[in-house]
Amino acid sequence: MVTVHSGSRAVPSALSPLPLDAWLLDLTAAAVSLPNTASPDLLGDGLARLELIALHFPKFNDGRAYSQARLLRGRMGYRGELRATGDVLRDQLPFMLRCGFDSFEKADPPFGEAVRAAATLFSVVYQPAEDNRVPAAELRRLATAGAMAAAAAVSLG
Amino acid sequence: MAKNLRGTHQIVTANRLSDGVVVFFTRSGDWSPDFNDAVVADDPAAAETLLPRARGAATATVEPYLVAVELVDGAPVPVSMRERIRVGGLTFPVLAAGASRYA
Amino acid sequence: MPDSYFYRYDAHDRALVAERVAQFRDQVARRLSGDLTEEQFKPLRLTNGLYLQLHAYMLRVAIPYGTLTSGQLRALAGIARRFDRGYGHFTTRQNLQFNWIRLEDAPDILEALAAVDMHAMQTSGNCIRNVTADHFAGAAGDEVEDPRIWAEIVRQWSTLHPEFSFLPRKFKIAVTGSPRDRAAVRVHDIGLRLHRDPAGAVGFEVIVGGGLGRTPMIGKTLRDFLPREDLLAYLEATLRVYNRYGRRDNLYKARIKILVHEIGAERMRGEVDAEFHALRGTALRLPDEVIDAIARQFAAPALAARPARSEDVERLRARDRAFARWLAANVTPHRVPGYAIVTAALKQLGAPPGDASATQMDAVADLADRHSSGEVRVSHEQNLILPWVPLDDLQALWRALDALGFADPVAGRIGDIVACPGLDYCALANARSIPLAQRLSLRFGDAARQQEIGELKVRISGCINACGHHHVGHIGILGVDRNGTELYQISLGGDPEAGSTAIGEILGPALTEERTIEAIEAMVDLYLATRVAGERFVDTYRRLGADPYKEKVYGHRA
Structure with missing residues (x-):
């Protein structure tokens, strides 16, 4: 069946x-x-x-x-x-x-x-595909950008 | 393994699933790592029934197949170099002569 | 882990490898319990690097771009000791194979690898295999850019790629960053050669459809210059064309080289370009910051400034002929003055090419810590490389390598024989490779004679799959089985390097092992008698053509 x-x-x-x-x-x-x-x-x-x-x-x-x-x-x-x-x-x-x-x-x-x-x-993917999961390289890029933005916010504050 | 079907006699061999060790189908319908335990089929008809029997008992072995053997002084010897190596092991010392001090 | 000068795993990489180990542990349990048939299990174990060979399972461990920390090499030694018979085999694809593995132990071994940020994923199966690169990367003087940056980017993109894990056949990618091609990029499914455009931007020549095996072919250049940010879009386009149109009706016609050959380079380029234009600029585009973040991890160790010349080395060179020979063969000039690249030749007289015991691996790891910033490379010529050695350390390193049996002055010489495991181990082989390699090594063992002969690449494969790369040996040897007898077919004039890549031409009928050795001796004598100044063996062959060699080997019987 x-x-x-x-x-x-x-x-x-x-x-x-x-x-x-x-x-x-x-x-x-x-x-x-x-x-x-x-x-x-x-x-x-x-x-x-x-x-x-x-x-x-x-x-x-x-x-x-x-x-x-x-x-x-x-x-x-x-x-x-x-x-x-x-x-x-x-x-x-x-x-x-x-x-x-x-x-x-x-x-x-x-x-x-x-x-x-x-x-x-x-829990990790390395390449973009059709499931809209975010690849590791992009997560790393976002994390770095986020850390830099946070650092900039701190220095401005 | 058609190339192994040239000999007058046949045995059935496989690798053991759990560790890959070479095993041979025995008279008692079991598998043994000792080549001397192999049951020998002495004509093509016997070989044809031997292989299905071995496959039926093959839950813990991988892809049993027939191997051609010749009788030398009454003892079976595989015809092909490949199968002689499976029975006898590596044909060279693992370490170079004089290299044992590095082992 | 101590400092390393190449890509370091982060939490994402470690999570993926750990999840993969857990998945394989479950698959092995299902196989042992009978839930999975061998037919279903085989591709699963293969994509985890596990083969069933003649005597046992074999595990092929990925060494991406051939680069290891000393700690990783020690972990490999530990696995050899605990789970194997105390040794391993370095392969022509910069990997390491363990020959005596139990299926039941495989998940634990993968876990031991994961503990040092290693794995065995995609070292077999019809998927994108471990990516190889120049073993002198980062240390070579002639480099445009470190090719390992790109090999790592490709490694990540290709790992568990959902679309390309069931290709028509295996797929091998190599990257070189130097004009002197040490990665054989023209004989890979895809070869990438880094170079600069007139404006100074870094990009790739993309070579597709090369390969050895049953139908050796030299790859075609589909792109002269691909901008670096488009690399993954172009690779995905090429793989998609191959996945859709590559032949699946015949195992021997399933590699991408056959597709390129059958439809022609022009049409292949058109198909790939159409797909590339649709994919370009999508999420596959590599932003500069992603490239740069990986590139930063490949920053060379901080090497202290040193004099460009070592008086100690020069004094010993003048005094000790063995040291001078070793310097000439196994030591390569470095990008940084005062340093050298050292080849630890796993070609001890009469030993199986590429084999190292656990003790030897541990000892090389210690030497790497002492003399090479803790880093070791694996070359596709089955040697280990210490890439960051101060000139003043050469003497001590030479003595230590000699004590290990790894200082024979053979690199690039007739004693530097490349050989696959052959019929002694391999389920695919037709003839043995290692015993012939051992006998050849002993026949030409004299160091002075080797030096006189100069560069001569001998490569032996035990079957047409060509793991020993015999097609690109100056002297290539292919083992064949003729009615149960092992014979060896000699070819001449092969060359792996881009720019002069050539597939060797078959000299004549296959010979017995004994006559193969005699034939090589006779051809080497012919070369020595007829060479003009500066000619290598392969140059003389190109000048004279095959006839004098045929005459030497077969003449009296023709």
Whole structure:
């Protein structure tokens, strides 16, 4: 049995995503499944109407969908549900969450708890991604700037 | 490991999961680090049944596979250099001759 | 920890490494309990540097840009003693490998590394690997800027990168800051060469798609001059193009060099540029204050002013031929007058190249404290480097290194053999490397003869993956397996340095170990008999071409 687990999204969509070819013939459908070899650009203007995009991991070590996810989120501004399907394993969840996935389709056994744990596994990130977490370099810069501002305030006071 | 299938006889080997030590599938259906305990299949048909048996008992070992051996004076010897090294260990002294004072 | 003259972890770095260790401890427990299959676990252990080799697990520890404090080297010695058989192997990628590791101990070892701000992350797996740099960085006289500043910036950006942890294949980045390229930047997936534009600004030549392995290729320059603040945006653009379009259907065609080769440098540049223009100016842009904050951590130690010439050294040089030979081979001029860079050659006569015992590591750490501001480097030629040595200390240091077996005057010479672990350890190897290296080392052991032969880089790989970098050896040796017999294929004329980078040409059919040694002897004799003044072995080969060498090695049998 396949279950959908929520990441940051409260309730996963009940829609069934259409395969890309079928969706391209019916652009009014609100859910599509994109093969990992397809460019997200193919979604074109239809993107605005989509509520659910499923991206596929044929094997957990085929990482193309990570780039698709980041392009959809970061480049194309997609804000609907982004679902990881296929060989979705709990040890890849921290990466998926950072790339903008917010729901996960998974055959038994379910791993809802693992999704929650993955979000807090690492308290530090080193690079900007699609989860709005602040990278360590930026935290250091802000801390230095803050310390300098505080020092300036003290010397002015 | 097709290249190891040339010999007349076969054994099954693997590495132990917990520490990576080389182990051999034994007559009693267990695993032993002693090469002399290895059960030897003396024809391809026997080898074909030996490997699934070993895999069935492989919870604490990693990826069992068949190794071709030849009988030398009745004792099995792996055909390939790789497997002879797995059985016999490094082929050189770890420290250079005369270097033991640095060890 | 005592002072160091390179990047120091802060609370963020330490938190991440600690969390990573905890994650791996959980993953190991799940594997041992059977919750994870080997297939699921393998990529997890690999991205933590843990391989399963012939006899045991092997842990590859990252030594970013090859730089260590004495305290870190002592910690490595401690791990060798407590968890291994008392020694370790320094690799051609400036890392250290422990050969006899138990899976059950791996989390504790990672914790011991974390205690000294080290880790084993991304030393394997299809991700961005440990970033390498010039082992003379900061101390070399010819440097535009310390490349380790940039290697550290790349290290942080690439660590647990969410998009690039499941690439088609592994990805290696090297940085050099000198015109004299000691980081082999043209044979990496991405090579970065620091230089200045006409206005004096520092930026990068970006070289993409080089590599050794099954299909050796020299990288193509995609950018002549990339402004430094755009480095991460350009790297992310390149990696994204590779992640999306690199081949995943064939393990042997999955490296970025094949993508560049198949679509051509022009189209690759176009794809990367399109992505780069979209990413440029985003949060990936490096503000000056971020660069400068990291650069400040690489400030050299405060070296006391010293005379540019040491009378003690000159007196001993004139008197003691062994010392003079050591100075000529293992001591390199320093940026700062009165100082020198010393190579501690892990190439003791007949020893496995790159191996050091725990005792030797501790002793080198002590020597670094006494003579090199507490810092040690690892070179991709499998030697240790002491980068901040006062000239007046050379004599004492030479005697101490000699007592350790690390003062053979071999650096850059025929005795400075580079070799992978080969079939004695490695699950991928086809033939042994170390025994051949040992026999060659003994054959050419005479120091006077080595000096007469001069610069000659011999590099041995036990399989086509080319960890021994045989393609870029002046003499390269590749071990092959022919129906159960180990044979060695010789190539000539390889060169790792940007500007003259070349892949060696195969001389002829593979030979037995015995005949390989004879062949090298014959070719060295040919070189000595035919060289003109100032020519190195590789120069004579380039001038004469392969035929006389083929004649020497195969002639009487052809």
